[in-house]
Amino acid sequence: MVLQTQAIIIVVAYLIGMLVVGFIVGKLKIKDSSDYMLAGRRMGLFMVAFSLSANNIGGGSTTGLAQKAFGDWGMSAIWYVLAASAAMIPLAYFAPKIRQTMAVTIPEVVGRRFGKISSTFTAVLGILSLFCLTSSQIAASGSVVASLTGIPTNVALVIAGAVVILYTTFGGMIADQISDLVQFAIILVGLAVATPIVIHGCGGWDAISAALPPVQLDFTKIGWVTIIGYIFNYFCTFLAGPEMVSRFETAKDEKTARQASWVSAILMAAMSIFPTLLGLAALATMPDLADGGKNAMMAVTTAHAPAFIVGMISAAIICATMSSADSNLLCMSTMIMNDLYLEYGGKKLSDKKIITYTRACNVIAAVIAMLIAMFGVPIVTMNTFAFGIRCAGPFAAYGLGLIVPKATKNSGILSLFGGTIGFCFWQVLSGGGFKFGILPVVFGCTVSAAVFFIVNFIEWKRGVQPAPSAYIEKTDNSQL
Incomplete structure (x- = not known):
């Protein structure tokens, strides 16, 4: 009980901190629509790099990755995130070109080249996709809050959604990137601290590896066809992903955009090993976990780490989901305003009203996404459809x-x-x-x-x- 209480305190402190960040940024830093939608195009290397990384690391890359390591993938589960890291390398070639467009959204660039029909079609695909992704990430955040506190899932979902709405609506892209930096730091530090403690508690790596079949320690168990397939998959979704493109557009210059891609690749590569090792530790010490090891990471951490570490991991999981939800929400509202409303009759709005209307879109879109999440549509189903329909x-x-x-x-x-x-x-x-x-x-x-x-x-x-x-x-x- 003490363990759960400490975890709850850490998570609540994190949620309150995000609200404070959004409120302060909204009051002090948001002067015009460029500040709200693109952080004034003045973000430095580490702010952009951490934001890119946080957007790529969701629940599937933390608890989901540990589950894959616990299951059939073994050590090769590391490629689930390492492939994303590899995909950032060719993206570094495109990053300066994305920044050079000086655009707000993907549909805006497509429209410049190929006309209004192409712009509108791209915007509709993107908005539909981001609705699904926002809904799935809010649902994932709510499920973590519910499992941690014991409150009903729908109530937890509303709490998670409300936090995302408030700090994103208040602070826009600046608050989004500040929270992304904090969120990824919590994820990386939390897992980096917890993993060696858990491994030690399991008897050390020698004991873990001795308890596992040799095939589970094979880095390429899933096969090179699958590995290469995932690298291509990530590259395609990153290049045409609204939240990724918007991060490059916030960079202070083209050089920063390119370097941020390289740094993000390093950060994600570093992160990929920790959930993998935790999943293998769970498999070695508690192979009979229910649901195919769905909660392997939390189960093995709870069994072998102090309460404070468990709280850090709980906060890290929520960070992983919320860092994606806020970005999806802001990108969706920006597309609605920039590529639909302003393109089809809203061109006489003042800059102040553009911010107000975009904030209203955030609230309305998030509420709809929360309602969708309450219907219990499988998260994997929504994500698979969303990533494909917006990128292909x-x-x-x-x-x-x-x-x-x-x-x-x-x-x-x-x-x-x-x-x-x-x-x-x-x-x-x-x-x-x-x-x-x-x-x-x-x-x-x-x-x-x-x-x-x-x-x-x-x-x-x-x-x-x-x-x-x-x-x-x-x-x-x-x-x-």
């Missing part, structure tokens, strides 16, 4: 549109629809998993890229003129 279509129009200056208008439009259809087809065919070693989002992005290049090749032969540049700043009717 826009992958070529946005990502390749940044590096192919002679791309034609039709190549962007047709790749949007082709990639989306390809994703939906493979999602149904594969049941949302690997088929022939290919995930639905990777298949959709491949179709998107293929359509993009085929149409360009045909139209270049016909002498069709290139679409406008992605790097031309908007001068007409833009208020952001």
